[in-house]
Amino acid sequence: MNPSYEIPEEERPATGRRRETYPELLERLSHQSVLKHFDAYADVPWDDPECRIDPDDPRWELSDEDGLGATAWYRSQPAGVRSRIGLHHYATLMKIGVQFESVLKRGLLEFAAKLPNRAPEFRYAYHEITEEAQHSLMFQEFVNRTGFDIPGLGWWERMGARRVISHGRRFPVLFFVFVLGGEDPIDHVQRTALRSGQPIHPLLKRIMQIHVTEEARHLCFARQYLRQHVGRLNAVQRTLLAVGAPVILSQMAKLMMQPSRQIIRTYGIPAAVVAEAYTRNPKHRAATLEALRKVRTLCQELGLVTPRSARLWRALGIWDGPLPAAQPA
Ligand SMILES: [Fe+2]
Numbered sequence: 001m002n003p004s005y006e007i008p009e010e011e012r013p014a015t016g017r018r019r020e021t022y023p024e025l026l027e028r029l030s031h032q033s034v035l036k037h038f039d040a041y042a043d044v045p046w047d048d049p050e051c052r053i054d055p056d057d058p059r060w061e062l063s064d065e066d067g068l069g070a071t072a073w074y075r076s077q078p079a080g081v082r083s084r085i086g087l088h089h090y091a092t093l094m095k096i097g098v099q100f101e102s103v104l105k106r107g108l109l110e111f112a113a114k115l116p117n118r119a120p121e122f123r124y125a126y127h128e129i130t131e132e133a134q135h136s137l138m139f140q141e142f143v144n145r146t147g148f149d150i151p152g153l154g155w156w157e158r159m160g161a162r163r164v165i166s167h168g169r170r171f172p173v174l175f176f177v178f179v180l181g182g183e184d185p186i187d188h189v190q191r192t193a194l195r196s197g198q199p200i201h202p203l204l205k206r207i208m209q210i211h212v213t214e215e216a217r218h219l220c221f222a223r224q225y226l227r228q229h230v231g232r233l234n235a236v237q238r239t240l241l242a243v244g245a246p247v248i249l250s251q252m253a254k255l256m257m258q259p260s261r262q263i264i265r266t267y268g269i270p271a272a273v274v275a276e277a278y279t280r281n282p283k284h285r286a287a288t289l290e291a292l293r294k295v296r297t298l299c300q301e302l303g304l305v306t307p308r309s310a311r312l313w314r315a316l317g318i319w320d321g322p323l324p325a326a327q328p329a
């Protein structure tokens, strides 16, 4: 451990302290989990009349900022279809959240199982697992109340998920890149929505508020864990991480960029509209790259994006702009 490690400006505690060691950070985050945590049923007013889910509620409609929401096809649909597609879309995102958090929790259990007694990461990891369990309860309850029967992960994704979980024990740095690849983009999307001033259904708003509050801790831990441990990898591990990071992140981006097959089938969305909204939409691609920007910047900061590995990032479609100049591997 590097006890004099300095936490970057934007992640420093609000107490105004200039320096915080890695063990102090873990202690603070764990303590925050005691002071500020949420329960999926006690803290979400599910049965409040204003939180009732009505598929005809126009607040479910996709905005012009959404790839599909901006198409002429979507805007020409009757109001009830537009709001149902929007609700179906949110339910799909929540289900993806449940699946991602399932992998995350199992990987964290593997990570914690390998820790020695008195490791401060153990307590922190268990707080995070507890919080993720509450998030998944919240997301699944939302899915159930929409009435949509959203499918689970496909076979290939399930196989990949098993490998990611094993990294929690065997190669935690790569596991935490996966964690950031899932948590950073959804956090970005939720914060943008909450700031947008658009009318948001109160149930969705409450779920997002709870989620961004707790995710701030999870993101902070994953970033600091990487900053703390990447420097101590040997050359082989470093190369594995430099190659593994873009591969994992591109898979996550693909999951995010792809439209839901169930939604396309259910509402008969024409192939040309799907291309316009997602696969051949530069705005959608830019938004996806933007959602991955923070984790990509962190990989650069950690020296994981070498001129050679940057070519891999570009080949995988998650790099825009010029390739970086030579820097230490
Ligand atoms: Fe979560």
Ligand SMILES: [Fe+2]
Residues within 6 Å of the ligand: 132, 183, 214, 215, 218
């Ligand atoms: Fe999280």
